[in-house]
Amino acid sequence: MRKVILLLSIIMFFFKTSATANYEKKIYDFSIESITGETINFKDYKNKVILVVNTASYCGFTKQYDELQELWDVYKEKGLIVLGVPSNSFNQEKNNNADVKEFCEVNFNINFPLTTITEVKGKNAHEIFKWAKENYGKSAVPKWNFHKILINKEGRIEDTFASMTKPMSKKLIKIIENIL
Numbered sequence: 001m002r003k004v005i006l007l008l009s010i011i012m013f014f015f016k017t018s019a020t021a022n023y024e025k026k027i028y029d030f031s032i033e034s035i036t037g038e039t040i041n042f043k044d045y046k047n048k049v050i051l052v053v054n055t056a057s058y059c060g061f062t063k064q065y066d067e068l069q070e071l072w073d074v075y076k077e078k079g080l081i082v083l084g085v086p087s088n089s090f091n092q093e094k095n096n097n098a099d100v101k102e103f104c105e106v107n108f109n110i111n112f113p114l115t116t117i118t119e120v121k122g123k124n125a126h127e128i129f130k131w132a133k134e135n136y137g138k139s140a141v142p143k144w145n146f147h148k149i150l151i152n153k154e155g156r157i158e159d160t161f162a163s164m165t166k167p168m169s170k171k172l173i174k175i176i177e178n179i180l
């Protein structure tokens with residue numbers, strides 16, 4: 001019996017969930033540059049829910065911009081921040097910020113915040129993506145464009161969603177509504 005308990009303890013240690021993550025920092029300790037060059041301080045988003053989405057102009061999931069804008073329109077007054085993070089980590093983004101901004105505005109009428117073109121994985125990833133991996137594990141690391149990281153009002157990761165999860169999916173909406 002003792003061996004079974006010991007074995008279960010070891011297994012539980014290796015498969016511990018993010019709920020037990022010891023956040024030394026919260027999202028509010030970071031900033032990132034906006035697509036127009038201003039600083040986006042996450043501390044300005046305290047007590048808000050933040051959806052961080054790495055985006056790309058030439059991706060098959062680019063049509064999700066429409067639903068991201070819809071999500072922003074429906075929930076921004078209730079405290080949701082949608083933050084698009086254009087990235088060329090998967091070699092599907094335009095070459096400069098001005099072209100990305102124009103693409104988003106002309107094709108999708110985007111008016112939620114966008115960052116500069118930013119690395120989202122690997123050793124050159126922006127510090128918020130390194131923080132996400134450190135505190136939530138591999139599921140926080142984008143596997144492809146339009147990966148979503150949902151951050152709760154306490155500045156901690158609530159959940160992550162793969163590219164296939166649409167921004168207006170029932171699954172994502174339910175969690176957002178529960179934590180708003």
